[in-house]
Amino acid sequence: MRIEAGRKVVVRGHRRQLEHWEVLIRGHHEGYIDWDTFEHNQRVIADNTNMRGGMAKGALRRGEALLAGLLRCAHCGRKLHVGYTGRRGNTARYHCRGAFINHGTPQRCIAFGALRIDQAIAAEVLETLKPIGVEASLRAIEQRAKDDQSRRRQLELALEQARFEAARAQRQFDAVDPDNRLVAAELERRWNERLAQISQRQAEIDALAAHDDRGLTLQQRSTLLALGADLPRAWNHPEAGNEVRKRILRTVIKEIVAKVTDARIELIIHWQGGDHTELSVVKNRSGRHRWTTNVEVKVLITELARQLNDAGIASLLNRLGHRTGKNQSWTEMRVRSFRGDHHIPVYKVGERDERGELTLEQAANLLSVSKMTVLRLISSGTLDASQACKGAPWVIKAAELQRSEVQRGSFGASRRPLPEDPQQIPLELQ
Known part of the structure; x- marks a missing residue:
């Protein structure tokens, strides 16, 4: 309570940061969770907070963009937003709208497509994680064992609680007057419910114990080790959706600072361990996209x-x-x-004639020879002609047919016999 402007002001529920507490005795009372789990939960809650700015990435969002919440503008320091366009709404684009939203400025800082950036960051992450892939797979195996132990501990506590409630229901049933049938029947029903809960908890523990006895098979263990050694295969696995990929990126990346130049996008990756990596990606130009014809x-x-x-x-x-x-x-x-x-x-029809060009058929007709003869003249170099590709029409200049070499070659070719083939059997008529 304090006095402001001559009036009493009462403030209740004032929250202080943990580091400003005057007294903190850890482990003084037994809690539902340990202190490390509490701090982890607080970090996750703070990290999943949206629309707060700062270093919080925000909760996972649906969509194709992998870097939502991780990108920050190097020009104004604000976090980048994600927009989706396209016929199906699955074409992502990162853009900085902080100044436009907060101050109404007409120009936005930066904007660029998400496809190349996501691919470049994913390739960098996979390359960085490759040396520790096997170690990560072994830790995944150990984590599974710890999760099973934690679940077994929770079931044991639940069974103990069910036994306590059943014993209390039995004492209540024994203490009631048998002549009071309504109360006795209700207490008997509660006692039976507690006994059923005991049986259910015991069955869950037995099922978990049977599962623990089997453990990981050799095939499952070898599969996990193979995935750890080949992280790209695990990243591109059909069962690994965008949500899994986003969680992997958020686990290893703290923040990515983006700066757009004339032809490139300059990125600085801030890893969780404190290291930094610079990455440069070429910008998409007009008409250059993933569906571009070569x-x-x-x-x-x-x-x-x-x-x-x-x-x-x-x-x-x-x-x-x-x-x-x-x-x-x-x-x-x-x-x-x-x-x-x-x-x-x-x-357009007739534009060949305007350029003075002939086709193979037209040249053969003007020379009064076959098309095969014209092709032999072209192959021997006597007639100059061009072709865009194999199978395309031949382009022959009309002036080429007036050259004396072409005239003599076509005249002689039309009257001399075909060249002899050494493998051909001669046919002599008697």
Whole structure:
């Protein structure tokens, strides 16, 4: 109680921090849990607190982003938020909105996609934990044994409590007047319930004892040791969902400070043990994402668009075994969409003639020879021609057909016999 502005002010329930307590006697009374468990629970509660800022990571959130609650902006010092977009709402993006929310500033500090950052941090964590993987697996085995012992101790205490309550119910039943049938019947019912609880607790202890006797099989132990030696396999296991991965990251990482430059994202990982690791990740550029078609296909479509329509390009790409960025086959619509995204003009009928280019069939017709003869002229170097890829149309300049070497080569080829093959059996007519 104190006096403020001439009035009495009473403050109740004032909470002090543990380090400011005047008296603290640990273990003075027997508690439900030991002191280490209490302190661990307090740390977990404080760490799971959301919307408090500071060093608290916040409770695990649902979603694809693995680093929610761990990232902090290097520009303003605030924690980064997570936003989800996309058709299914599963495309995560980290962004700093602290200044916008608290002060209404029009510009946000930083923002970047979550996919590359999550992959880079996961790879760094797995590489760091690889030397202690086997040790961690052995500790997991020991922890399982300790958990079983702790559960057995809890069941024993519950059995002792049930026996005490049953004995008290029996004393109450023995002390009642038998003529008072209503009270006697109620006490008998309570006594029977306590006896049933004793049987149930004893059955649970027997089942746990039978489970302890079996212990870990050799196959289970070898599996755990293999997972400890191969942490990436444990990380990518189908049963290990995002919740398990997030818990692993929060166990070893205290905080990650992110700074965005022109072309890269600079990260500083603060580990739980006090060490620090610097990591640099290339930013996603416009049009660069996980579904991006490779550069070879882009160059090929650019060249083929000057010779074929979209349906012909799709057919050729499928014959060559090329796939889209999402590992799908090519169709006329997908080629058209790709051209639109990369600003590649569509093929127009007659543009070959405007450039003075001929196909293989057109060149053969003008020279009055077969297509095979034109191919032999190209292979011998007599006729200059180009081809975007195997199976694509040949591009032959019309001026090339006027050269004397080409004319003589086509004239001689049309009149001389085919070259002799040493493996061919001659056919002589008598």
